[in-house]
Amino acid sequence: MNQTRNYALLILLLIPGIALLGTAAHADPILTVTLDPVDGAVTGLAGSTVGWGFTITDTSDTDYVLVSLTDFCPNGVDVNCQSSGPFLGNYTDNLSQGPYSVLNPGQTLTSGPDDLGSLAIDPSVAPGTYSGSIEIFYDDVSADFSTFTPETFSADASIDVTTTPEPASLLLLASGLGALLSKRRSKNAAGG
Numbered sequence: 001m002n003q004t005r006n007y008a009l010l011i012l013l014l015i016p017g018i019a020l021l022g023t024a025a026h027a028d029p030i031l032t033v034t035l036d037p038v039d040g041a042v043t044g045l046a047g048s049t050v051g052w053g054f055t056i057t058d059t060s061d062t063d064y065v066l067v068s069l070t071d072f073c074p075n076g077v078d079v080n081c082q083s084s085g086p087f088l089g090n091y092t093d094n095l096s097q098g099p100y101s102v103l104n105p106g107q108t109l110t111s112g113p114d115d116l117g118s119l120a121i122d123p124s125v126a127p128g129t130y131s132g133s134i135e136i137f138y139d140d141v142s143a144d145f146s147t148f149t150p151e152t153f154s155a156d157a158s159i160d161v162t163t164t165p166e167p168a169s170l171l172l173l174a175s176g177l178g179a180l181l182s183k184r185r186s187k188n189a190a191g192g
Helices: 002-024 167-189
Strands: 031-036 041-045 049-058 064-074 089-093 108-110 117-121 128-141 148-162
Touching: 031 128, 031 148, 041 049, 064 089, 064 117, 064 148, 117 148
Parallel strands: 041 148
Antiparallel strands: 031 049, 049 108, 049 117, 064 128, 089 117, 128 148
């Protein structure tokens, strides 16, 4: 009976230690990401589409990365990137839908522009700079596929929404340039 009790006590003491070892194996994120552009700042007109590229690395020697979702989260949003600020447009997640959604241990991938995701800026968005972050939601998957640990990578990003000159402004500019050229020609023709 004493021996059974000792085994039970030993098991009770070992379980928390084993649990701590399991969490220690995933204490550090295994994903590194560099946005393209590096500062995360993109510029576009209201009504246009802007996007981000990336260099992404699975830094683990054994675990896989399974990307489940990317999003642009403007400042002033909740944990699920649901905006409580101004509506900027519709974000399209391109990373988790494409060939980059699974990374092998030690693998690095570099994409082109818009391969991470893109935002179709709503035509009614006022000009200005809108700060936020790019969020990448992924799973750290153990080599034997028995453990999936959810992780999130976040990087600062911003969208600078610019405007195009109105047609009346362009007409005024063209008229002014035409008047200057006309005056110069008449001055040259008069010999002076």
